[in-house]
Structures are given as structure tokens and as C-alpha cells.
Amino acid sequence: MSFKNTIALIFFCLSATYSFCQTYTVSGTVRDKDSGEKLTGANIYFQEDLKKGAASDINGKYSISSEQGTYTLVCTFIGYDTVVQQINLNKNLKADIRLKPLNNLMGGVEIKVTREDQNVRSPEVSSIEISMKRMEKIPVLFGEKDILKTIQLLPGIQAGGEGSNTFHVRGGGSDQNLILIDGATVYNPSHAAGFFSIFNSDIVNSAEVIKGGMAPEYGGRMSSVLNITTLDGDKEQFKGIVGIGLLSSRIQAEGPIQRDKSSFSFAARRTYADVVMKPFLKPNSPAKGLGTYFYDLNGKLSFQLSKKDNIFVTGYHGKDFFRYNANVYDSPFMDLNWMNTVGIIRWNHIFSKKLFLDVSANITDYQINVQGQEQLYKLQYSSGVRDYVGKADLTFTPDSLNKFKVGASYTYHIFTPTALSIKTGSTSLNANEQQKFYANDVSSYIQHDIQITPWLEVLYGLRYNHFSFVGPFKRYIIDNVYNLNNVDSIMYGRGDVIKSYNLWEPRINTRFQLSETQSVKASYTLNNQCLNLAALMDISTPTDIWLPSTDLLHPQRSHQFTVGYFQNFLDNTIETSVEVYYKKMLYLLEVNPDINPLSMFQTNLDYDFISGNGQSYGIELFANKTAGKFTGWVAYTLSWTTRNFDEIMDGKTFYARYDRRHDVSIMLNYELNKKWDFSVVWVFASGNAATIPNSYYIINGNLYIEYGEHNGWRMPDYHRLDLSANWNVFQRKMFSGILNFSIYNVYNRHNAFLVSYTISKNEENNKIEVHAYQVSLFPILPSVAFTLKFR
Amino acid sequence: MKYPIKILSCFLLIILITSCAQEVEIDTGDFVPRIVIEGYIENDEYPWVNITNNQEFFKDINLDFTSEEGIATLLNLFVMDAEVTVTDGTTIDTLEFMIVPEIFEGIYVWPPVKYQGSKIIGEVGKSYDMKVVHKDKVYTATTTITEPLIPDSVWVEYSLKNDKDCWIHVRIHDNPDEYNYYNCYSKRLGKDNYFTECLLCLWNDQFFNGLDFEATVYRGSSFTFAMDTIESNLSDIGQYAVGDTVILKVLTMDAASFNFWQSTEQSNNPHSNINGDALGVWCGYGVYYTDPIIISEKP
Structure with a gap:
């Protein structure tokens, strides 16, 4: 059967599910008038019939079908003038829309002049689009704008720790978030051990976070999707940004390659903490030998081959360096670096007004390398994961009431969890052979978004995932965990299927429209996750190791139910929502806490996990003022997250480390005039669960700790106030300069990052004394950054 | 030889450099006597x-x-x-x-x-x-009690930075036919009251089964340090000094004993090999004492 016939057959089957009627379609692309950038999430609708509407997709495309007639087509988007245009829909029409920014040089002033009711009208529940213009106003650590820190201010999303950009969604682990850049997976979105994200804010075009109710097009992770798209580049004029901050500087440039046909976008960033810190360190400081910095590079090329074909090539490469060369004794050095590299090529093809094709291939690679030396010991260690991905998505919009999407993808995973080489003196030790895990990951999905009645819309679908753990692989047969050496093994050949999983994931989102400004949404999603992160510490570090589901590790699974009530006020300028969720998690994996990290390098890493279950439930309140001089949001989450592992507390239920009872985020922005705007952020979070000592005892003259109930203690509550101001210093035709002043932790609260203990002997009274110390990371931290924009 | 821990420690170092600490009181819950x-x-x-x-x-x-x-x-x-x-x-x-x-x-x-x-x-x-x-x-x-291990050789390496500090290294040959578990204690004659456990010397032979293996014997100190040494100087733990006369006590043990000692280095509760609700260890050692190692002036 030919490809065309196959497509035809698929859509014949799909079309049988709805009754066909004679309609015409208006479709096109929504772009920024100045930059030519595609705009995601713009609202396009007929004023005469508000139910005939659509939101522009990730490629800026929209499509609305309706009966023959004359309509007023309205297009609105945050921060842009509204476009209103009469159209005569007596045939299929193409209408590309160019929206004029209200103030593009100040970083955008959010004034919404017409209705914005996407939150009430879209069927997706627990999905939030982040405005880049809003992100630019949020005060941040060291003055670095950061999309990952911004989403931590949303309900249901918790920060992984002070200053960290790891995040936890509705009780899930940080590895349960699918983080995409232009459709490619990013395995470690962190620079500098989590204090910075790899996403340079200058190149982020849009960001959407989905906490639940994931449509079937998304898969592979249990808790959330963070979908980030980068700028295509201005097809009409050259422009750019130069940013100078206390710890980093950055440059961004974009412009046409061939006017209106092709464009480029490029950004680079480097930190200089290594240079800045040096003068402040004493000559004998143990930190004197410390050097750390990172850089990242982003590039994108966009080509319009024809009116129906576009090609995009995206590249990202970022690398962190960490060197410790102790000068205290004859000590040693340690070099550590880790890097993300992503390459994507994407082709969009428009078959017709109703049929879009998106085909892409990408490579994503994450590597960490360590070299160390101390006395006789020399060590080289590396770990990483590389994916080769091909995927295709087809969108069919037969009319304004129906939208179908089908897609398939194939991923070849290569995991190198541990490649270790140790030498002592002249002897090379028997660390395991470089151990790789290979997996084939085939996915397909179909989803249908149908407006059944004016008050009922359903987005439903099914995702299928065939995951195979394949050879070559050497499976060690161990007798018990303490006798690891001299073990037998089984060798699997290249491509041999060692274990495969067939995973079906039904998903459904429904929207009940109660009125023009009120809706109730409900969703159920089943998600499987075949990739696992072995975290060696409670805090996220780049040494965390990725590996796939294997014959020993069952894919993790979650069932999530969400019900939400959404209502807008004051002509949709205030959005509010209440969401209640329940998530059951099965086959959760944790590194066996009894395992000696060294033994992990001896046999197969997947021996060193324990499996259990968990659940999370809670309620999230969100109020968001999106227009006017005074904007901002208030988010509150009340939640519980628990776990059960047979190996921990004899299977009794315990709180997950990131179980957090109360979580409050307030973000307010006030635009005083065109020169100044001010923002304030206040966050409050109940303390995380932690395991603390209950007693100590003496053996062999040394003290050992006996820990109490697992995660049975609470860290102190966390709260913090941040302020920032943007001053538009000058604005010329070709240039504008903006100074950002930020103060992190304004009232200098010493929030607990961790609690440590010292057991010491007081020489004066011969007493053994035990003390607990709360370690806090960041005191009050003012920062200033200057951004020069030119065009 | 705890490199993964060292890697992670480096991250903690960054944290500690930028952080501050204050003493807090913690309610540890009901005490469970054992x-x-x-x-x-x-x-x-x-x-x-x-x-x-x-x-x-x-x-x-x-x-x-x-x-x-x-x-x-x-x-x-x-x-x-x-x-x-x-x-x-x-x-x-x-x-x-x-x-x-x-x-x-x-x-x-x-x-x-x-x-x-x-x-x-x-x-x-x-x-x-x-x-x-x-x-x-x-x-x-x-x-x-397992077969004692006699090191093939023991030697001293002097610091490059001063004339005082030095390290002791040992070379052993591992028996390939059995699982082997090692540790090492040391005592400085005239300075230490008894043998104290050396640092980073608790090894099993998973990485060097049947091979010659060279290890650094870092001088340790028990917690009750002021009592086990005549001259207490914590700042140079890990090293020995010119003028020291040192005896090494090389230990071998069985798997259960090793498991206990290894688990004391984890962040979890140590695994006792004692039946009943007791903490601690019952440990058999195969012991070999080296001849006194006299650390002479740096050449």
C-alpha cells in the first residue's frame, strides 16, 4: 500500500467518527509583525460565533472551519495589538496574520485589550503557557532570567531546592518531567549544579508546562511536560541583544539570510564566576583551587522552501567545567565536566488547509566526564545518554469542531551509565567493562479533539509504546550483593531483545462550558516512563545516572485524575482556577540506600534499585491578572505525597522527600510608566521531609549514627521575598538599553538548604557534644544586569 | 577510594563556600534505647x-x-x-x-x-x-578468622611541599580464588596509645581480584582522638611525619564483617551481623603486623 493510500485510509477511518457537513476553512500563520517570529497560543475566532475559534499551534498555525458566510476574524495575543478583519468565507481561505507588538523594546508591556479565555475554553486541564514577556520581569537569582525558576512559581510545581532549577510536579521526581527544546529531549537542564538552567532566555520563544491531562502526543515521562520552543529568527531585519550581568554575559543575534525566506538566530552565554571569585579568596583557602564556569551556544536556521514547506535546523551545545585543585596538602585535582548537545532538523509541510505534517529528526546527547588523582589513585569516569530520534506528526482539522492528530516516533537510546577506569600506582583495577544499555523505543498515538455540543468538548486518545531493552549486553549473575566478584554472566548479542514492554496509555480531557466565562474540566491520564534516574544524593547533581527499563526494572507508571473549575472575571483579565488531583504511581524506583556506590560500578547498575509505589493528591488554587498596569498571580497548593517501598521501614508508608503541605507563590508586577516597571515575588513552602538521627553509639572508638523514621522529620518552612525593577535607560530607533536591578531574599532569611550535624569532643571538659546546624545558601543578594537591544 | 563520594563532596564544597550555617535545635522524636x-x-x-x-x-x-x-x-x-x-x-x-x-x-x-x-x-x-x-x-x-595478608612491600612517599609530611603506601597481591576483604590500622610508636583505623583502607577485591594492588594508607584517628594519641594534632590526619615509627596492622575479614564496616560509611544505618535487636558487630580478623617502619629524613 502506498504512503498516500495509507494516509487516505487512516483519515477515512477517522472521518467515520463524525458526520460530515459542507464547510469552508480559513487558515494561516500568526507572526510577530516586527520579527516575523511565529506566535504560539494566539487566539483566533469569529466575532459572530465565539465557539468557532482556535489557538495558534507551536508553529504559529491555526485553522478555523465554518459554514459559508461573512465573518469578523479576530486575532488576539498577550502584548500585541488586536487584529480585526472582515472575511467572506465562500471558499477555503489563507489568512496569515501579523501582530504588532505593543512595545517590543521594553520587553513587552502586557496589555490585553480583548478577551483572552483560552484557559477557560481549551479542553486541556493543568496546562499553562508561560509568557516570555512576563518571565523577563520576574526577579531572579544573580539577575539571570530563567524559565525553569519561573515555572516553579506556578501551582503544583515545587522547586527542587534553594536556587535550584530542578522541579517536582505533583509529587513526582525531577526525572519525571519531559523537558523538550524544539521537540528534542533534554536530560539535564541544569548548569552549575542546578543554579542556572540551560535555556538562555534570549532565545526562548514560548514555553508551555503541562502538569496533568497530557494529550497522547506527549509520552515518556510520568509527571509533566515542559515544551520550550526557540526563536526562528527575524526574516526581515537584523537585531540582537547584548547582556552583561554580575556572573555572566550573553549575546544574541538574529536576522534574515534571504529576506522573507530564511533566517538565523544565534545566542551565546558564558559565566565568569571562576574569574570573579578569585580575588576574594584567601591564598590558603581550600576554595583557591576551585574553578567553575559554563557556556552555552544556541543556533537556529529557518528556511521557507515554498508556501507549503518549511525547514528548521536547531542546535544547542552547553558545557560546564568544574575543577578542584586543592592546595592544602599534596592533594590532588579533580576535573569534572558535563555537557548537553542537541541537534534537530524539522520539516513542516502543508498538504491542504486542513492537513499539516511535521517531521523531525534529532540527536540529543548528555555526557559527564570526571578525572581525578590523589596519591596513588587515578580515576576516569564517564556517564551519559544519547538518543537518535525520528518522528512524524500529522494534524487534520476537518472543521472547527474536530481536530485529529496522529503521530509516531522511534528512538534509539544508548545509555552509558558507568564507564570507569581506576589505576592505583602501576595497577589498572578491574572496574567493569564499559557498560552500555541499549533500547528501542517506538511510540505512536492518535488523538481527537471534538466539540460535541456547545458546552461539551472532549480531547481523547490513545498512546502506544513498545519499549525494548536490547543487546549487546552482558548480564552478570550475582549470588548476593556482598559477593560481587567472580560472578557468572550471560552475553546478549547486538539487537537481541532482552526484555520488551507493550504499554498502552489511554488519555481523556473533557471540558464542560458552564457559561462564557466558566468551565469545568476533568481528565484522566495513564503515563509510563521507561527511563530512570539514579540519584546518588538527596540533591540533584550532574552525577545522577540515567538508565532504561530493563528485565529487572519495570517501567514506572502513573494514573492521574484531575478535576478543575475555571472562571474568568473582568472581561477575562483575571483568570482563576481550582484544580483537584489524585496521582497513583507504580513501580517507582530509587537507588537502594544500602548499596555502596562502589558496587554500582562492578556489575549491572540495574541491580542497585528498589521498587515501590506512591501517591500524591492535592488542591491547587490560581488567580492570574493578565492585563493592566498591575499584573501578577497568586498560586497556592495544598498537597500530600507518600511512598511505599518494601525495603524502607518494612513497607510502611512514608512521606516523599518533596512532600510539601503548603506552597504559596505571589508574583506581582507594576508598570509605573514606559521607563520603569517593578516586580515582587514572595514564596512560602512548608519544609521538606528529611531523615534525621535518633541516636548515636560508639564502636571501635568511633561514633556511628542510628537514623530515625525515614523522612519522619520536617525541615523548617521556607519563605523568601524578591524584588526587581527594570529601567528603560534609553530608547532610540536602533538601540534601547534596559537596566535590571534585582534583590534576592530581601529580608535575608536564612532558609534551610540542609541540616548537618557535628559530633565533637570538647577538649576542655572531655565531653562528646552533638550539635545540629542549618546550612543556608543565599543571603540577601542584590544584582544588576544591563541589556542592550539593537535592530 | 571513595571517588563518587569525592565528586559529590566537591559539589558540597561549592555549597559550603557560598553558604552560612547556624546552630539549630532539633526534636529527634522518641529515643529508642538499644x-x-x-x-x-x-x-x-x-x-x-x-x-x-x-x-x-x-x-x-x-x-x-x-x-x-x-x-x-x-x-x-x-x-x-x-x-x-x-x-x-x-x-x-x-x-x-x-x-x-x-x-x-x-x-x-x-x-x-x-x-x-x-x-x-x-x-x-x-x-x-x-x-x-x-x-x-x-x-x-x-x-x-580469614587468612592474614602479608603485604609484598611497604614504602614511604614524601610530600613535595614540605620536608615533614609523608604518606605510606603498601603493595599487596590478591588471592584470585576467593573473595577477600581488607582493612588496615596503624600505630605511631611513642605517639599513639593503640592502633587506630586508617582512612580509605576498607577494601574488598571487587576491583582487583587476583591482581597486584597498591594503596595509600592514610593515617586515621578514632573519634576519641585526644585519648588515643599522646600528641593530638588533627590537622595532619591522613599523613605521617618524618621521625615517626609506624607499625601497620593489616586485617582480613569475612563478608559479613566487611558488610558492617562498609555500611558504616553509608548514609544509611549500619548493617549489624548480630541476631537480635542489637547494634554492632562480631568480627573475626586475620591479622598481620608489619615490622616498624622508620620514617627517616627526606632525602
């Missing part, structure tokens, strides 16, 4: 066992046993009324509670009191059962 047993049998030595009680985490204890408070500590810390026996399958040795003689000479050693055997002398290759009865509860464990 008995702590540590017992040893080495080749050519009688067995001995020390029994203590665990202590509330934030409760200070006074180790000045000449003071009133210290005596109260002594009575609270040490279990002196247990019945302790060790058997090799044929002979039963009932261990006697005693105060360690060095205490009377003003020399501090750990533990100051213990249950001492007098009938069974440890033999290589033999297994020994220990039984402790205390307050109607019975605690049992078994251990084996």
Missing part, C-alpha cells in the same frame, strides 16, 4: 567483647571517668552485667568483665572496660559463635 555489641577475635588472640548502650542523639556524654558525671556516663554507657560466651564448637569460653589494665597506668585506651576471653585463642580458618545474654534477651553472631 544495646550495642562490638566483639573481636583475631588469630593468636583471645576474644573480647564490649557492650554499650546507644545514646540520645543530642545528649552530651562525659568521658572524663574521674569525674562524677563521667562515672555516671560510664554506668549509663557500658553494660556490665551481661553474660557473654564464645565457642569454636568444642570449647566454650565465658568472657569475664574487666577494666582494661592500661587505665590503671594512666594510659587511655578504648574501650576502658570489656568482656575478656581466656580459653579460646583465635585460629585462622576457624569459625566462632558469640552469644550475649542481657535482661532475658539473647544476641548471637558467627564470624570466621
Whole structure:
């Protein structure tokens, strides 16, 4: 059967599910008038019939079908003038829309002049689009704008720790978030051990976070999707940004390659903490030998081959360096670096007004390398994961009431969890052979978004995932965990299927429209996750190791139910929502806490996990003022997250480390005039669960700790106030300069990052004394950054 | 040889550089009292066992046993009324509670009191059962004395940065036909009162089975450091000094004993090899003492 016939057959089957009627379609692309950038999430609708509407997709495309007639087509988007245009829909029409920014040089002033009711009208529940213009106003650590820190201010999303950009969604682990850049997976979105994200804010075009109710097009992770798209580049004029901050500087440039046909976008960033810190360190400081910095590079090329074909090539490469060369004794050095590299090529093809094709291939690679030396010991260690991905998505919009999407993808995973080489003196030790895990990951999905009645819309679908753990692989047969050496093994050949999983994931989102400004949404999603992160510490570090589901590790699974009530006020300028969720998690994996990290390098890493279950439930309140001089949001989450592992507390239920009872985020922005705007952020979070000592005892003259109930203690509550101001210093035709002043932790609260203990002997009274110390990371931290924009 | 831990420690270092710490009070919940047993049998030595009680985490204890408070500590810390026996399958040795003689000479050693055997002398290759009865509860464990290891060579490496510091290295050959578990203690004659455990020397042969293996013997110190050394200087732990005369006590042990000691280096609770709800270890050691290593002037 030919490809065309196959497509035809698929859509014949799909079309049988709805009754066909004679309609015409208006479709096109929504772009920024100045930059030519595609705009995601713009609202396009007929004023005469508000139910005939659509939101522009990730490629800026929209499509609305309706009966023959004359309509007023309205297009609105945050921060842009509204476009209103009469159209005569007596045939299929193409209408590309160019929206004029209200103030593009100040970083955008959010004034919404017409209705914005996407939150009430879209069927997706627990999905939030982040405005880049809003992100630019949020005060941040060291003055670095950061999309990952911004989403931590949303309900249901918790920060992984002070200053960290790891995040936890509705009780899930940080590895349960699918983080995409232009459709490619990013395995470690962190620079500098989590204090910075790899996403340079200058190149982020849009960001959407989905906490639940994931449509079937998304898969592979249990808790959330963070979908980030980068700028295509201005097809009409050259422009750019130069940013100078206390710890980093950055440059961004974009412009046409061939006017209106092709464009480029490029950004680079480097930190200089290594240079800045040096003068402040004493000559004998143990930190004197410390050097750390990172850089990242982003590039994108966009080509319009024809009116129906576009090609995009995206590249990202970022690398962190960490060197410790102790000068205290004859000590040693340690070099550590880790890097993300992503390459994507994407082709969009428009078959017709109703049929879009998106085909892409990408490579994503994450590597960490360590070299160390101390006395006789020399060590080289590396770990990483590389994916080769091909995927295709087809969108069919037969009319304004129906939208179908089908897609398939194939991923070849290569995991190198541990490649270790140790030498002592002249002897090379028997660390395991470089151990790789290979997996084939085939996915397909179909989803249908149908407006059944004016008050009922359903987005439903099914995702299928065939995951195979394949050879070559050497499976060690161990007798018990303490006798690891001299073990037998089984060798699997290249491509041999060692274990495969067939995973079906039904998903459904429904929207009940109660009125023009009120809706109730409900969703159920089943998600499987075949990739696992072995975290060696409670805090996220780049040494965390990725590996796939294997014959020993069952894919993790979650069932999530969400019900939400959404209502807008004051002509949709205030959005509010209440969401209640329940998530059951099965086959959760944790590194066996009894395992000696060294033994992990001896046999197969997947021996060193324990499996259990968990659940999370809670309620999230969100109020968001999106227009006017005074904007901002208030988010509150009340939640519980628990776990059960047979190996921990004899299977009794315990709180997950990131179980957090109360979580409050307030973000307010006030635009005083065109020169100044001010923002304030206040966050409050109940303390995380932690395991603390209950007693100590003496053996062999040394003290050992006996820990109490697992995660049975609470860290102190966390709260913090941040302020920032943007001053538009000058604005010329070709240039504008903006100074950002930020103060992190304004009232200098010493929030607990961790609690440590010292057991010491007081020489004066011969007493053994035990003390607990709360370690806090960041005191009050003012920062200033200057951004020069030119065009 | 804890490189993964070292890597992670570097990250913690960054955190500590930029952080500040303040003392806090913590409610650790209800204290669960438990008995702590540590017992040893080495080749050519009688067995001995020390029994203590665990202590509330934030409760200070006074180790000045000449003071009133210290005596109260002594009575609270040490279990002196247990019945302790060790058997090799044929002979039963009932261990006697005693105060360690060095205490009377003003020399501090750990533990100051213990249950001492007098009938069974440890033999290589033999297994020994220990039984402790205390307050109607019975605690049992078994251990084996493994073949001692004689290092192929021991040598000294001098610091490049000064004329004082140096390190001791050993080279051993691992037996490929069996699982082997090692540790090393050291004692500086005239400086240390007893052998203390060296740092980073607890090894199994998973990485070097059947190979020659070279390791650095970092000088350690037990927690009660001010008492185990005559000259206490914590700043140079890890190294030895020119002028030191050092004896190494090279140990081999069985898997269960190794498992306990290894688990004390984890962040989780250590794995006792004692049956019954007791903390601690019953440990057999195959012991080899090196000849005194005299560290002469730097060449």
C-alpha cells in the first residue's frame, strides 16, 4: 500500500467518527509583525460565533472551519495589538496574520485589550503557557532570567531546592518531567549544579508546562511536560541583544539570510564566576583551587522552501567545567565536566488547509566526564545518554469542531551509565567493562479533539509504546550483593531483545462550558516512563545516572485524575482556577540506600534499585491578572505525597522527600510608566521531609549514627521575598538599553538548604557534644544586569 | 577510594563556600534505647567483647571517668552485667568483665572496660559463635578468622611541599580464588596509645581480584582522638611525619564483617551481623603486623 493510500485510509477511518457537513476553512500563520517570529497560543475566532475559534499551534498555525458566510476574524495575543478583519468565507481561505507588538523594546508591556479565555475554553486541564514577556520581569537569582525558576512559581510545581532549577510536579521526581527544546529531549537542564538552567532566555520563544491531562502526543515521562520552543529568527531585519550581568554575559543575534525566506538566530552565554571569585579568596583557602564556569551556544536556521514547506535546523551545545585543585596538602585535582548537545532538523509541510505534517529528526546527547588523582589513585569516569530520534506528526482539522492528530516516533537510546577506569600506582583495577544499555523505543498515538455540543468538548486518545531493552549486553549473575566478584554472566548479542514492554496509555480531557466565562474540566491520564534516574544524593547533581527499563526494572507508571473549575472575571483579565488531583504511581524506583556506590560500578547498575509505589493528591488554587498596569498571580497548593517501598521501614508508608503541605507563590508586577516597571515575588513552602538521627553509639572508638523514621522529620518552612525593577535607560530607533536591578531574599532569611550535624569532643571538659546546624545558601543578594537591544 | 563520594563532596564544597550555617535545635522524636555489641577475635588472640548502650542523639556524654558525671556516663554507657560466651564448637569460653589494665597506668585506651576471653585463642580458618545474654534477651553472631595478608612491600612517599609530611603506601597481591576483604590500622610508636583505623583502607577485591594492588594508607584517628594519641594534632590526619615509627596492622575479614564496616560509611544505618535487636558487630580478623617502619629524613 502506498504512503498516500495509507494516509487516505487512516483519515477515512477517522472521518467515520463524525458526520460530515459542507464547510469552508480559513487558515494561516500568526507572526510577530516586527520579527516575523511565529506566535504560539494566539487566539483566533469569529466575532459572530465565539465557539468557532482556535489557538495558534507551536508553529504559529491555526485553522478555523465554518459554514459559508461573512465573518469578523479576530486575532488576539498577550502584548500585541488586536487584529480585526472582515472575511467572506465562500471558499477555503489563507489568512496569515501579523501582530504588532505593543512595545517590543521594553520587553513587552502586557496589555490585553480583548478577551483572552483560552484557559477557560481549551479542553486541556493543568496546562499553562508561560509568557516570555512576563518571565523577563520576574526577579531572579544573580539577575539571570530563567524559565525553569519561573515555572516553579506556578501551582503544583515545587522547586527542587534553594536556587535550584530542578522541579517536582505533583509529587513526582525531577526525572519525571519531559523537558523538550524544539521537540528534542533534554536530560539535564541544569548548569552549575542546578543554579542556572540551560535555556538562555534570549532565545526562548514560548514555553508551555503541562502538569496533568497530557494529550497522547506527549509520552515518556510520568509527571509533566515542559515544551520550550526557540526563536526562528527575524526574516526581515537584523537585531540582537547584548547582556552583561554580575556572573555572566550573553549575546544574541538574529536576522534574515534571504529576506522573507530564511533566517538565523544565534545566542551565546558564558559565566565568569571562576574569574570573579578569585580575588576574594584567601591564598590558603581550600576554595583557591576551585574553578567553575559554563557556556552555552544556541543556533537556529529557518528556511521557507515554498508556501507549503518549511525547514528548521536547531542546535544547542552547553558545557560546564568544574575543577578542584586543592592546595592544602599534596592533594590532588579533580576535573569534572558535563555537557548537553542537541541537534534537530524539522520539516513542516502543508498538504491542504486542513492537513499539516511535521517531521523531525534529532540527536540529543548528555555526557559527564570526571578525572581525578590523589596519591596513588587515578580515576576516569564517564556517564551519559544519547538518543537518535525520528518522528512524524500529522494534524487534520476537518472543521472547527474536530481536530485529529496522529503521530509516531522511534528512538534509539544508548545509555552509558558507568564507564570507569581506576589505576592505583602501576595497577589498572578491574572496574567493569564499559557498560552500555541499549533500547528501542517506538511510540505512536492518535488523538481527537471534538466539540460535541456547545458546552461539551472532549480531547481523547490513545498512546502506544513498545519499549525494548536490547543487546549487546552482558548480564552478570550475582549470588548476593556482598559477593560481587567472580560472578557468572550471560552475553546478549547486538539487537537481541532482552526484555520488551507493550504499554498502552489511554488519555481523556473533557471540558464542560458552564457559561462564557466558566468551565469545568476533568481528565484522566495513564503515563509510563521507561527511563530512570539514579540519584546518588538527596540533591540533584550532574552525577545522577540515567538508565532504561530493563528485565529487572519495570517501567514506572502513573494514573492521574484531575478535576478543575475555571472562571474568568473582568472581561477575562483575571483568570482563576481550582484544580483537584489524585496521582497513583507504580513501580517507582530509587537507588537502594544500602548499596555502596562502589558496587554500582562492578556489575549491572540495574541491580542497585528498589521498587515501590506512591501517591500524591492535592488542591491547587490560581488567580492570574493578565492585563493592566498591575499584573501578577497568586498560586497556592495544598498537597500530600507518600511512598511505599518494601525495603524502607518494612513497607510502611512514608512521606516523599518533596512532600510539601503548603506552597504559596505571589508574583506581582507594576508598570509605573514606559521607563520603569517593578516586580515582587514572595514564596512560602512548608519544609521538606528529611531523615534525621535518633541516636548515636560508639564502636571501635568511633561514633556511628542510628537514623530515625525515614523522612519522619520536617525541615523548617521556607519563605523568601524578591524584588526587581527594570529601567528603560534609553530608547532610540536602533538601540534601547534596559537596566535590571534585582534583590534576592530581601529580608535575608536564612532558609534551610540542609541540616548537618557535628559530633565533637570538647577538649576542655572531655565531653562528646552533638550539635545540629542549618546550612543556608543565599543571603540577601542584590544584582544588576544591563541589556542592550539593537535592530 | 571513595571517588563518587569525592565528586559529590566537591559539589558540597561549592555549597559550603557560598553558604552560612547556624546552630539549630532539633526534636529527634522518641529515643529508642538499644544495646550495642562490638566483639573481636583475631588469630593468636583471645576474644573480647564490649557492650554499650546507644545514646540520645543530642545528649552530651562525659568521658572524663574521674569525674562524677563521667562515672555516671560510664554506668549509663557500658553494660556490665551481661553474660557473654564464645565457642569454636568444642570449647566454650565465658568472657569475664574487666577494666582494661592500661587505665590503671594512666594510659587511655578504648574501650576502658570489656568482656575478656581466656580459653579460646583465635585460629585462622576457624569459625566462632558469640552469644550475649542481657535482661532475658539473647544476641548471637558467627564470624570466621580469614587468612592474614602479608603485604609484598611497604614504602614511604614524601610530600613535595614540605620536608615533614609523608604518606605510606603498601603493595599487596590478591588471592584470585576467593573473595577477600581488607582493612588496615596503624600505630605511631611513642605517639599513639593503640592502633587506630586508617582512612580509605576498607577494601574488598571487587576491583582487583587476583591482581597486584597498591594503596595509600592514610593515617586515621578514632573519634576519641585526644585519648588515643599522646600528641593530638588533627590537622595532619591522613599523613605521617618524618621521625615517626609506624607499625601497620593489616586485617582480613569475612563478608559479613566487611558488610558492617562498609555500611558504616553509608548514609544509611549500619548493617549489624548480630541476631537480635542489637547494634554492632562480631568480627573475626586475620591479622598481620608489619615490622616498624622508620620514617627517616627526606632525602
